[in-house]
Amino acid sequence: MLTVDGLQYSNWSREIFEQMREGGVDAVHATLAYHENTRETLSRLGEWNRRFEAHGDLIMPVRQAADIARARQAGKVGIFLGAQNCSPIEDDIDMVAVMRDLGLLIMQLTYNNQSLLACGCYEAEDSGITRFGRQVIREMNRVGMVIDMSHSAERSTLEAVELSERPVIISHANPSSFHPARRNKSDKVLAAIAESGGLLGFSAYPFHLKNGPDCTLEDFCDMIARTADLMGIEHIGIGTDLCQAQPTSVLEWMRNGRWSKEMDYGEGSKANADWPRPLSWFRDNRDFPNLAAGLRRRGFDEASIRRIMGQNWVELLERTTVPAAALEEAAA
Amino acid sequence: MLTVDGLQYSNWSREIFEQMREGGVDAVHATLAYHENTRETLSRLGEWNRRFEAHGDLIMPVRQAADIARARQAGKVGIFLGAQNCSPIEDDIDMVAVMRDLGLLIMQLTYNNQSLLACGCYEAEDSGITRFGRQVIREMNRVGMVIDMSHSAERSTLEAVELSERPVIISHANPSSFHPARRNKSDKVLAAIAESGGLLGFSAYPFHLKNGPDCTLEDFCDMIARTADLMGIEHIGIGTDLCQAQPTSVLEWMRNGRWSKEMDYGEGSKANADWPRPLSWFRDNRDFPNLAAGLRRRGFDEASIRRIMGQNWVELLERTTVPAAALEEAAA
Numbered sequence: 001m002l003t004v005d006g007l008q009y010s011n012w013s014r015e016i017f018e019q020m021r022e023g024g025v026d027a028v029h030a031t032l033a034y035h036e037n038t039r040e041t042l043s044r045l046g047e048w049n050r051r052f053e054a055h056g057d058l059i060m061p062v063r064q065a066a067d068i069a070r071a072r073q074a075g076k077v078g079i080f081l082g083a084q085n086c087s088p089i090e091d092d093i094d095m096v097a098v099m100r101d102l103g104l105l106i107m108q109l110t111y112n113n114q115s116l117l118a119c120g121c122y123e124a125e126d127s128g129i130t131r132f133g134r135q136v137i138r139e140m141n142r143v144g145m146v147i148d149m150s151h152s153a154e155r156s157t158l159e160a161v162e163l164s165e166r167p168v169i170i171s172h173a174n175p176s177s178f179h180p181a182r183r184n185k186s187d188k189v190l191a192a193i194a195e196s197g198g199l200l201g202f203s204a205y206p207f208h209l210k211n212g213p214d215c216t217l218e219d220f221c222d223m224i225a226r227t228a229d230l231m232g233i234e235h236i237g238i239g240t241d242l243c244q245a246q247p248t249s250v251l252e253w254m255r256n257g258r259w260s261k262e263m264d265y266g267e268g269s270k271a272n273a274d275w276p277r278p279l280s281w282f283r284d285n286r287d288f289p290n291l292a293a294g295l296r297r298r299g300f301d302e303a304s305i306r307r308i309m310g311q312n313w314v315e316l317l318e319r320t321t322v323p324a325a326a327l328e329e330a331a332a
Numbered sequence: 333m334l335t336v337d338g339l340q341y342s343n344w345s346r347e348i349f350e351q352m353r354e355g356g357v358d359a360v361h362a363t364l365a366y367h368e369n370t371r372e373t374l375s376r377l378g379e380w381n382r383r384f385e386a387h388g389d390l391i392m393p394v395r396q397a398a399d400i401a402r403a404r405q406a407g408k409v410g411i412f413l414g415a416q417n418c419s420p421i422e423d424d425i426d427m428v429a430v431m432r433d434l435g436l437l438i439m440q441l442t443y444n445n446q447s448l449l450a451c452g453c454y455e456a457e458d459s460g461i462t463r464f465g466r467q468v469i470r471e472m473n474r475v476g477m478v479i480d481m482s483h484s485a486e487r488s489t490l491e492a493v494e495l496s497e498r499p500v501i502i503s504h505a506n507p508s509s510f511h512p513a514r515r516n517k518s519d520k521v522l523a524a525i526a527e528s529g530g531l532l533g534f535s536a537y538p539f540h541l542k543n544g545p546d547c548t549l550e551d552f553c554d555m556i557a558r559t560a561d562l563m564g565i566e567h568i569g570i571g572t573d574l575c576q577a578q579p580t581s582v583l584e585w586m587r588n589g590r591w592s593k594e595m596d597y598g599e600g601s602k603a604n605a606d607w608p609r610p611l612s613w614f615r616d617n618r619d620f621p622n623l624a625a626g627l628r629r630r631g632f633d634e635a636s637i638r639r640i641m642g643q644n645w646v647e648l649l650e651r652t653t654v655p656a657a658a659l660e661e662a663a664a
Contacts (some may be wrong), residue, residue, distance in 0.1 A: 035423060091367060091419065094588040114448060114462040116591070127459035130446040132591040139593065258424040258465040259448070261471065 002026050002072060003159050003288050004310035007082075007150075007172035007199030008241030009254075011246045012051060017058040019244075019285040020077045024270060026310060029067040029171060029201075029239070032104065034084050034111060035257035038095055041088035045102055048081065048106075063103050065317035080317070082106030082148060082171065086117050086136070093135050094136035100143040105321050107140065109133060109160060112266070113259065114250065118156035122266075126153035130328040141166045144323045146316075149193075150183070150239075157189050165322050166201065167197035174203050174238030175230075177211045178223040181267065182197075187230060194231035199316045201239020206273040206276035207267040208241070213277040216292065224308065233304050237312045244284055248274050333336045334358050334404060335620050336642035338533030338571030339414075339482075339504035341366075341586075343578045344383060349390040350577075351617040352409045358408035358642060359400040361503060361533075361571070364436065366416050366443060367589035370427055372647035373420035374504060377434055380413065395435050397649035406425055412439030412649070414480060414503065418449050418468070425467050432475040435654050438503065439472065440480040441465060441492060444598070450481075450488035453514050454598075457486035461495060475569035476655045478648075481525075482515070482571075489521050494557065499529035500651050504571030506535050507562075510555040511542045513599065531648045532558075533571020538608035539599040540573070545609040549622065556640065565636050570623065571646040576616055 002008060003024050009031040010016050032048070039282065052061055056065045060071050062080035071078030081104055088104065089095035099107070109129075110120035117124035129137065137160060147168045149157040161168045170193055176184040183203075185193075202224060209215035210223075227236055243250070247318055251274070255266035265273055272301035281290045289311070295305045322330075335356050341363040342348050352360065364380070364388055365373045377639050394412035403410030413436055420436065421427035431439070441461075442452035449465035451458035461469065469492060473481055479500045481489040493500045502525055508516040517525075517532070525532060534556060539548035542555075559568055575582070583606070587598035597605055613622045620641070627637045654662075 037422065087423065090369065090422075090590075093593050094590065113464055114446070114459075116446060116448065121457065123459070123462060125459040127446075127451065127455070127457040130455060132445055135592055135594075258422075258426065259426050260467055262467075 001067075001292055001306060002314065003292075004068065004237065004313035005029065005242070005285075005288075006199075006205075006237050006313055007031065008242045008244075009084075010242060010244035011108070011250070011266035013245065014058070016244055016285065017055055017077060021058060021075070022232060023284075023286040023288040024105050025077055025285055025288055027071045027080060027313070029082050029106060029225065029313075030079050030086050032081045033088050034254050035087050037087055037243075038090050038092070041083070042102075043307055045081075046331070048079070052079075055207045059101060062105070064321060065300045065314055067140055068314050068317070080105050082108075082146070084151065085111035086106050086115050087111075091116060091132070091134070093132070093139055096136060096139040100145045104145065106146040106148050106169070108151055110149075110152045110156065112151050118160065120151055121152040121153045123153060126155040126161040128155050131247065134163060137163045140164075144321045144326075146320045154186060154189055157185075158192055158281070161192045161196045161198075164196065167199070167316065168193055169198040169200070169202045169320075170239075171204045171210055172201065172205070172241040174208045174223060175227055177226075179208060181208050183267065186206055190227065190231050194235040197319060199235050199312055200227065200231060201237045201313075203239055204240045204279060204282045205241035206279065209279075213279060215279060217281040217294040218298070221294040224295065225298055225300070228304070233307055234312055234315070237316070238309065240282065241273065242285065244277065251275055302323060333624055333638060334642035334646065335402075335572070336400065336569065336645035337361065337366050337620075338575075338645055339363065339535070340572060340574045341416075341578070342574060342583070344575065346387055346390070347603035348389055348576055349409060353390060353407070355616075355618040355620040357409055357617055357620055358404045359394055359412060359645070360410050360587045361414050361438060361645075364413045365420050366586050367419050369419055370422050370424070371597040373415070373431070374434075377413075380411070382660065384411075386534075393435060394437070397646055400646050400649070410622075412437050414440075414478070416440050416483065418447050419443075421468070423448060423464070425464070425471055426479060428468060428471040429475045432477045436477065437477040437649065438480050438501075438518035440483055441468070442481075442484045442488065444483050450492065451485040452483055453485045454579075454649075455485060458487040458538040460487050460491040460529060464497060465492075469495050470581065472496075474656045476653045476658075478652045486518060486521055489517075490524055493528045493530075495522045496528065498656075499648065500525060501532070501544050501648065501652075502571075504537070505532065506540045507557060507559055511540060513540050515599065516540055519658070522559065522563050526567040527649060531567050531569050531644055532559065532563060533569045533645075535571055536611060536614045537573035538611065541611075545611060546610060549567045549613040549626040550630070553626040557564045557630055557632070560636070565639055566644055566647070568640055569648070570641065572614065574617065575607065578607070585606055
C-alpha cells in the first residue's frame with residue numbers, strides 16, 4: 001500500500017522519521033512556513049537540507065512526483081515541501097519561480113487572515129482574489145506550483161478555482177457537512193475542487209472532526225465515503241495535519257505570527273488554548289495502517305483504498321507540478 | 333504665511349530644497365516608502381540622515397509638530413516623513429512603534445492594492461479593515477502615528493475612521509465631485525474625515541484634476557471653496573503630490589512595485605505612460621505663492637488662507653502625533 005500524507009508539521013526528528021517508516025508512510029507533504037518571509041523561508045530550507053544530510057538513510061527530498069516511487073523503492077520517506085501561507089514570496093511575483101526552483105511544490109494563498117493574494121477563513125468578509133493574487137495564480141500555474149486553499153475563505157477559494165488553469169487543492173480539511181468548523185469546506189467548494197482536477201486531503205486534526213478528539217474511526221471513514229460520492233474517488237486523499245511533538249509555543253506562532261498583540265486562540269479558546277488531545281486510533285505516524293483498515297471495514301474496495309491512501313496524491317502531483325512549458329512540449 | 337505641503341516625493345536635491353525656501357515652504361510631508369519592506373525602509377531613512385547632514389543649512393527633520401515652528405524660525409524647511417503603504421511594517425505589529433521611534437509620523441494603510449491591513453482603491457472590491465488592520469489602527473493610535481487613507485478604497489476608509497480613536501487623514505487627493513478619478517474621494521468619505529478631526533490635502537497632481545494638466549488655478553481654488561463648505565475650514569490643507577525631477581522608472585516602481593509581471597499604468601495608460609505635464613501655475617516648489625494668491629482672488633479671508641496653506645497641517649500633527657499615554661498624562 002503506497003501511503004502519502006498530504007500535510008504534516010511535526011517537530012522533525014529521527015524518531016519521527018522512524019515512526020513514518022514503521023507506519024508504512026512513503027511520502028509526506030511537510031509544511032515549510034507559516035508566517036516566514038522570504039529570508040526566513042530560506043533558513044527553513046536550510047534546516048531541511050541538514051535533515052536530508054543527517055537522516056539520508058530514512059528520508060529524501062521529493063522534487064517531482066516520480067521521486068515518491070523512488071523513495072518507496074529505496075525504503076525511504078519522500079518529503080515534499082509546501083507553505084501554508086504566501087509569506088515566502090512577500091510582495092514579489094518573481095519569488096514564485098525562485099521558490100519553485102528551491103523545491104516548494106505547494107503554496108497556500110492565505111493562512112486564516114487576509115493576505116496580499118486572497119482572503120483567509122478567519123476574516124469577517126471575503127472580497128476574493130486580489131490584483132496581485134491573479135498574477136500569482138498565473139505564475140504558479142506556469143511554474144508548476146500547486147495552489148492550496150486549505151486556510152482560505154469560500155469566495156476566494158471559488159475564484160482561485162475559476163482563475164487557475166490547473167487543479168486547485170485543499171491539502172488538509174474536512175467537509176463542513178461532517179463538522180461545521182470555520183476551516184472545513186462547503187459542498188460547493190469541494191465540488192469545485194474536484195471539478196478543477198484537484199484533491200481534498202482529509203484532516204485528522206481534532207478541531208476539524210465531529211466530536212473532536214473523540215471522533216471514531218467509523219465516523220471518519222463514513223465521512224470519507226460520503227465525500228467520495230460528492231467529489232469522486234480520484235479527488236480525495238489524506239492530509240492528517242499531524243503536528244507531532246510540537247510545543248505550545250509553535251501553536252501560538254501558527255495562530256499569531258507577528259500580527260497580533262493579544263493572544264489569538266484560533267480554533268481553540270482561552271480555556272482550551274493548547275494542542276488538542278490526539279485521536280485514539282491516530283496518535284502518530286505509526287497508525288496509518290489503522291486508517292486503511294477502517295476504510296476496508298467501511299466497504300471500500302482495494303483499488304479505492306489505494307487511491308485514498310496515496311495514489312491520488314501521486315497523480316495530483318503528476319498533474320500539477322510539471323512546468324506548463326514542459327507540458328506543452330510533451331503535448332507537441 | 334506658514335506654508336506646509338502635505339505630500340511630496342521628489343528626486344531630492346539641494347536645488348529642490350533651495351526652491352522650497354524660495355517658494356516659502358516651511359515644512360513638507362516627504363514620502364519615505366511606496367513598496368519598501370522594513371529593511372529597505374531603514375535604508376531610505378539612512379538616505380534622509382545623509383541629506384540632513386549634507387544640507388543642514390536648508391532642511392531639518394520634523395519629529396513633532398512644534399519642530400515646524402522651529403524650522404520656520406531657523407529659516408529651514410522641516411521634513412516630516414510618511415509612508416504611502418504599510419510595507420515598512422511588513423506583517424509585524426511591533427514595527428509600528430519601531431517605525432514611529434524612527435520618525436515615521438504618517439502611514440497609509442494601503443497603496444492602490446489590497447494590503448494586509450485594508451483595501452486599496454484599485455481593487456475591484458473592498459471588504460474593509462482586516463483582523464491585522466484593526467490591531468495596527470489601535471497601535472498607530474497608541475504611538476501617535478497618523479492614519480492616511482489617500483490610496484485606500486471607500487469602505488476601508490470609512491471603517492478606518494470608525495475604528496480609529498484619533499483623526500484620520502487623506503494627505504493628497506481631491507473630491508470626486510471635482511474630478512471622478514479613482515483616487516479622489518466621495519463627499520461621504522470627506523465628511524467622515526472631517527468628523528474624525530482629520531484633514532484633506534488638495535492634490536495638484538494632474539490625474540486628480542478636472543481638465544488634467546490644463547486645470548486652471550481658478551477651478552482649483554473653486555474646488556477648495558466648495559470643499560471648505562463641506563468639511564469646514566479647519567479640515568483642509570495642501571498635499572500637492574509633487575514629484576519633481578523623477579525619472580519614469582520611479583513612476584513605474586510606484587505603480588508596479590514587485591507585484592506585477594505586466595506593466596501596470598495606474599492612473600495613466602499605455603499611450604500615456606509617463607509623468608503628466610505639470611500645471612502652468614504650479615510647476616515646482618517656487619509656485620506656492622501662486623496658490624495663496626489664487627485663494628485670495630477666490631475671496632478667502634487671510635485667516636482662512638493661513639489655515640489652508642499650513643496652519644491646519646500643524647494643528648493636525650499636534651492632535652495626532654503625540655503618543656496616547658502622553659496625552660492622557662497631560663489631561664490628568
